Amino acid sequence: MTVRIAGKSPFAGWRSRSIVERLLKTISSEIRTIGSTVKIMEVCGTHTMTLHRFGLKPLLKEAGVEMISGPGCPVCITPDYYHEAIIDLLTNQKDILVCTFGDMTRVPTRKGSLQTVVPKEGSKIKIVYSPEEALGLARKNPQQQVIFFGAGFETTIPGIVFTVKKACQERLKNFSLLSAFWLIPPALEAIIDSEEMAIDGFIYPGHVSTIIGEAAYSFIAEKYGLSGAIAGFEPADILLGILSVVRQIRWKKPEVANEYKRVVRPEGNPQALALMEEMLEKFNADWRGLGIIPESGLRLKPVYKDFDAVWRFALKLLPVRIVKSACRCGEVLKGLIKPKDCPLFGQVCHPENPKGPCMVSYEGACLIEYKYSSGAKSQ
Amino acid sequence: MKKVSLEMGSGGRLMRKFIDEQLIPTFQNPILNELHDAALLPSGLAFTTDSYTVDPIFFPGGDIGTLCVNGTVNDLVVSGARPEYLSLALIIEEGLEFELLEKILKSIKKTASRNSVRIVTGDTKVVPQGQGDKIYINTAGVGRLIGRPRPAKIKPGDKLIVTGSVGEHGLAIMLARNDFTMFCRVKSDCAPLLFLLPLWEKGILWMRDITRGGLATVLSELAEKIAYPLLVDEEKIPFSSRIQGAVEILGIDPLYLACEGRALLVSPESEAEKILKMIKRHPLGRSAAIMGEVQDKIGKKGEALLRATSGGLRLLEPLTSELLPRIC
Numbered sequence: 057m058t059v060r061i062a063g064k065s066p067f068a069g070w071r072s073r074s075i076v077e078r079l080l081k082t083i084s085s086e087i088r089t090i091g092s093t094v095k096i097m098e099v100c101g102t103h104t105m106t107l108h109r110f111g112l113k114p115l116l117k118e119a120g121v122e123m124i125s126g127p128g129c130p131v132c133i134t135p136d137y138y139h140e141a142i143i144d145l146l147t148n149q150k151d152i153l154v155c156t157f158g159d160m161t162r163v164p165t166r167k168g169s170l171q172t173v174v175p176k177e178g179s180k181i182k183i184v185y186s187p188e189e190a191l192g193l194a195r196k197n198p199q200q201q202v203i204f205f206g207a208g209f210e211t212t213i214p215g216i217v218f219t220v221k222k223a224c225q226e227r228l229k230n231f232s233l234l235s236a237f238w239l240i241p242p243a244l245e246a247i248i249d250s251e252e253m254a255i256d257g258f259i260y261p262g263h264v265s266t267i268i269g270e271a272a273y274s275f276i277a278e279k280y281g282l283s284g285a286i287a288g289f290e291p292a293d294i295l296l297g298i299l300s301v302v303r304q305i306r307w308k309k310p311e312v313a314n315e316y317k318r319v320v321r322p323e324g325n326p327q328a329l330a331l332m333e334e335m336l337e338k339f340n341a342d343w344r345g346l347g348i349i350p351e352s353g354l355r356l357k358p359v360y361k362d363f364d365a366v367w368r369f370a371l372k373l374l375p376v377r378i379v380k381s382a383c384r385c386g387e388v389l390k391g392l393i394k395p396k397d398c399p400l401f402g403q404v405c406h407p408e409n410p411k412g413p414c415m416v417s418y419e420g421a422c423l424i425e426y427k428y429s430s431g432a433k434s435q
Numbered sequence: 436m437k438k439v440s441l442e443m444g445s446g447g448r449l450m451r452k453f454i455d456e457q458l459i460p461t462f463q464n465p466i467l468n469e470l471h472d473a474a475l476l477p478s479g480l481a482f483t484t485d486s487y488t489v490d491p492i493f494f495p496g497g498d499i500g501t502l503c504v505n506g507t508v509n510d511l512v513v514s515g516a517r518p519e520y521l522s523l524a525l526i527i528e529e530g531l532e533f534e535l536l537e538k539i540l541k542s543i544k545k546t547a548s549r550n551s552v553r554i555v556t557g558d559t560k561v562v563p564q565g566q567g568d569k570i571y572i573n574t575a576g577v578g579r580l581i582g583r584p585r586p587a588k589i590k591p592g593d594k595l596i597v598t599g600s601v602g603e604h605g606l607a608i609m610l611a612r613n614d615f616t617m618f619c620r621v622k623s624d625c626a627p628l629l630f631l632l633p634l635w636e637k638g639i640l641w642m643r644d645i646t647r648g649g650l651a652t653v654l655s656e657l658a659e660k661i662a663y664p665l666l667v668d669e670e671k672i673p674f675s676s677r678i679q680g681a682v683e684i685l686g687i688d689p690l691y692l693a694c695e696g697r698a699l700l701v702s703p704e705s706e707a708e709k710i711l712k713m714i715k716r717h718p719l720g721r722s723a724a725i726m727g728e729v730q731d732k733i734g735k736k737g738e739a740l741l742r743a744t745s746g747g748l749r750l751l752e753p754l755t756s757e758l759l760p761r762i763c
Contacts, residue, residue: 067683071743071745073744073745076745076747077746108749109743109749110744110749111745111747112747114747115746171440172438172440189614291745406755408449408452408755427752428749428752
């Protein structure tokens with residue numbers, strides 16, 4: 057057996073201490089030229105994870121860059137009433153098989169979570185690792201109605217609707233989709249427009265950009281004069297993105313830089329975009345914490361309504377304004393407060409007893425902060 | 436109504452909470468309160484028990500039979516005892532193919548003789564179909580104490596040694612259990628740790644087998660036991676090249692993947708190199724490494740810190756929930 061140490065992993069270069077140190081030094085000297093610290097939002101939850109997992113946040117702070125977590129966690133921004141609608145169905149109807157990603161089963165709602173409710177006889181909840189797996193289950197169990205409950209951004213949307221397309225071609229009568237599909241650019245615009253926000257630039261999500269390309273963010277530089285860079289998910293990737301944003305700020309030349317060229321093409325993924333265009337339509341979607349944002353959600357077009365669980369099971373997705381709880385997930389998602397500023401964080405709200413979705417999801421800012429960053433205190 | 440969740444058994448914080456709030460107060464006595472991997476009995480004996488519910492029952496690198504012997508043997512070894520006798524209790528689901536049962540018994544026999552332990556008592560129960568999952572096994576083990584963990588003696592400068600590459604068992608099981616349509620030749624590291632026994636006479640201060648919750652959980656538990664923080668260098672942790680690609684694709688932190696044939700040791704600074712050499716001499720210890728030390732400069736009491744490959748520091752928390760591959 058060959059054994060390699062972590063430093064020799066395929067990502068060694070992207071994680072190397074000497075490269076990270078050099079990038080931090082360059083960022084720090086750029087900041088000194090600017091003369092004040094900068095605030096950059098990392099939009100994607102996976103970026104938040106990298107920043108914490110590699111202990112980069114305190115190092116960046118020292119260099120003069122404050123990183124703020126954005127709304128890039130699909131589980132976190134899906135409102136409770138999606139979960140409640142599927143919980144109602146699962147607990148009242150027989151022979152329903154709800155398939156979803158692991159994190160989704162743990163989101164606490166007024167009706168419990170998918171993991172804690174007891175389904176009606178013959179019904180079941182199953183954690184799957186890809187929408188294809190749900191489609192396979194539908195083929196194998198024709199007597200059961202299989203619903204894929206999928207939350208996602210542009211990264212996962214094409215893959216999910218592709219299964220609907222296949223189901224349609226195969227004329228499967230027992231497969232449907234409850235979609236919670238969200239679009240990143242309109243959400244960024246809503247954040248920029250909200251008056252409370254003071255951000256100097258963005259690190260754009262790498263894998264969302266793989267689909268939507270560079271031009272999708274142009275309006276942020278052109279209309280709002282804000283800097284930004286598309287970045288990958290290794291430490292050096294993110295630091296390259298930050299360096300680019302900081303340089304744009306220094307030279308007052310905001311643009312959409314692509315620092316993830318090994319994966320992201322300027323035009324994105326035309327096939328995936330065409331599939332989304334063909335099957336989905338935009339609507340004014342309700343984001344947890346951000347509220348209703350014009351044309352920020354996608355749902356199946358009416359021609360695919362047979363495969364839309366909302367239509368097939370007459371699900372009621374009604375925005376219910378819940379009695380205000382002390383959970384401040386909404387403000388965390390907007391980058392207004394840090395997880396530690398929430399009075400529940402680490403006290404009554406922790407991974408075994410999450411009070412809000414940000415403490416549930418592996419991309420949730422609260423869970424990531426809880427898991428990784430208490431260590432920052434002792435540095 | 437409060438219900439038991441799967442997470443309570445995942446070896447993480449929730450399980451510890453259950454032990455601390457339910458089991459200890461209910462049954463407390465000086466021997467149990469020590470919470471060693473095995474109970475250290477007054478007569479110079481160590482006594483331990485473990486139940487095995489692994490799914491699937493056969494996996495690359497082992498099966499429930501090798502697991503149920505090695506697991507209990509290892510609990511005795513890390514408690515400072517030479518394993519001697521095991522009990523074997525089988526809970527079998529009605530309908531299990533007899534051929535599989537025979538295969539498991541053979542594997543138990545082979546592993547027991549490899550470990551020089553004898554199965555001296557046992558029990559067999561069969562439950563109706565659907566009330567169990569093929570087969571569950573419980574083993575208890577008795578061993579003679581030849582050493583004693585001395586966590587109170589651990590001081591700054593002492594070295595942290597891991598006896599081999601980590602995470603292979605957890606990943607092998609995860610891949611065998613789910614259809615990720617991914618090709619990865621990783622095998623479980625399931626193996627006996629008997630070769631570590633002589634180290635008890637070489638000044639070792641503490642030993643723990645790395646099981647559920649992975650290396651990170653064992654480190655954070657050790658940090659809570661002693662008066663000083665721990666600092667581990669990520670670059671020095673041995674990983675098999677076979678798991679590196681897979682954990683990146685699945686988005687899993689290998690520090691939380693279970694092992695079944697690896698241990699974490701604390702050695703006095705002066706003995707560390709010598710002890711490492713001894714471990715490396717054994718085929719199961721070839722990839723052993725000194726990967727960290729007990730600190731008095733960085734961190735606070737109770738903390739296990741990791742110096743990431745990129746240079747940043749992060750806190751190692753115990754596992755909090757089942758490992759799930761990430762969505763995107």
